[in-house]
Amino acid sequence: MRIFVSILLLFSSLVVAQEFSVTPLPGGNPQAHTQQRPPANEQLAQNYFDRGEFDKAILIYEELVKSSPNNYQFFQKEIICYQQLKQFEKAEEIIQSRISRLKYPNLFVELGYNYQLQKMQDKADKNYKIALNKINENPDNVYAVARDFEQKTLISQAVQAYQLGQQLNPNVNFDYQIAMLQGQLGNIDLMINSLVDYAYKFPTNIVLVQNSLQRFLTEDHTKVFSDALRKALLLRTQKTQDIFWNEFMSWYFVTQKEYGKAFIQEKAIYKRSPDNFDKILSLARLASGEKEKLVEREILEFVLANTQHPDVIIDVNCAVLEMDIEKATTVEYPVISQKIAALLQQYGWSSTTIKLQILKAHFDAFYLKQFDSAKNTLTKALDLPLNIYQKAEVKLELADILLLDEKFNQAIIYYAQVESDLENDQVAHQASLKMAKASYFKGDFEWAQKQFKVHKSSTSQLIANDAMEYFLLISDNTVEDSTQVALKKFAKADFLAYQNKNTEALQAFKAILEQHKGEAIEDETLLKIGELYEKQNQFTEALSYYQQIIDKHSEDIYIDEALFYSAEINRKHILDNEKAKSLYEKILFNHQDSIYFVESQNNYRKLRGDANL
Incomplete structure (x- = not known):
């Protein structure tokens, strides 16, 4: 409970408005007026104040109050400085003068x-009562x-x-x-009930309420807050048939990553209000992101x-x-081909079926x-009336297939076209990264390295992480071996993995371990072999x-990957x-970055029994 109180104290400081500027939004949401940038001397005073050097801060605040006597913040800081310096009589004198x-x-x-700071509680309570009575005189004083x-x-x-003001x-x-x-x-149940009822009364403020609740859920390691919120929402969902509560319950289950339970709520919402599938499809994407394939x-x-909507049918x-392709065996490939062909026959070869193509x-x-079949499909698709993003998708896939077929230069041309057509767009950055990878597979490490260096600063975390991995791979294995013998072998093995030639890739990577034992390439190779075995469910x-990375390369850059993949x-x-908990612990204690x-x-937290993530 002390944790909840601490969080609430922190949160309340964020919503307290500045100098008489607290105004209720519809439903009572406070907002503060924009503050002007403080002058330099105020900044200096604030720096002293923050460092606890109140004897220095007070000298500046006294001058600031003289120059801006109506600035309530300067006055408050002046009072606090005197109080911190135990000069309570001086503080009282200034307050009484202002009164x-x-x-x-x-x-x-x-x-x-x-x-109160002087332990004079009777006098303190007397003045608090006067302040409350001022609200009786004028409710705006609240x-x-x-x-x-x-x-x-x-x-x-x-x-x-x-309460009095209201x-x-x-x-x-x-x-x-x-x-x-x-x-x-400490009245957590009362707080939760009041917040959810407030959201129901003022639904336009539901995001404010949910954001507030999310802060507590994030720090709720004991499940107390989560259980209380779940109970409050379930009671309201069972008591009334209002869709509002189903939506709130769905939100709650999503915060807990319980996508199956969220889906139950979304189905109930859809049955009473079958408008569209946007939220349900969004839930499917969330489940996919968490690899909850059955729920998805x-x-x-x-x-x-x-x-019955064709676009939705095609996308879904x-x-x-x-999902079928990801887990299919070669025996199931003909069935998948037939399904794709049947859908294209039913909905036609047009811009609306471009994803299917x-x-x-x-x-x-x-x-x-x-x-040849794949290239023909995409070449024909480019003749359709596509928008610029659809064309980019087709060209990226065509480039990927050309790369797969070892047509490196042709692949790079298509990647470059996408980069040029959508300059500065995220898709262009993706194309540029793919182009760098193609050069890496080809063995042109110098040019690829320059591109990876650019992309490791990408605003996209996925692109940045990917680029950083390749940048370090090339750097580490060039410093030790200027001829890049091991790196060339690694790139060829990596390309075999890209081509889905997993058996050949494993053999190539294992050969590197034998031929370059103890060299810088070893930990990357161990990781790749582990990933390939994992891909094949071995x-x-x-x-x-x-484990070899954990045991022999604990100081190298792939240690957190090895720990995480093993834990998963x-x-x-x-x-x-x-075992999973112990591996996660090592990341939490030793690899915070x-x-x-x-x-x-x-x-x-999930393994420890916490519900709030």
């Missing part, structure tokens, strides 16, 4: 707090009074202020602020059973076919090794090669959760 001059209601909060109570972590008084002026709503404050008081397939099959069929070409080339073999195999396939850190943290 007599300006009559601001929140000044009584300042005065009361000054007494903004300044409640704000100062919040700033000083006087939570009970802040709640009283908001009671006196029914046109304003402070349910959100009161709910957050109840949480700070269930969602896609539901869509196929309930839609493509997704289902991709690309899928056919990919399957023909990468799985059936029918290169998990014991994969683990043995990852143990969690998903070997079902040794304790790893790209797998967040996912390792989430999976570790």
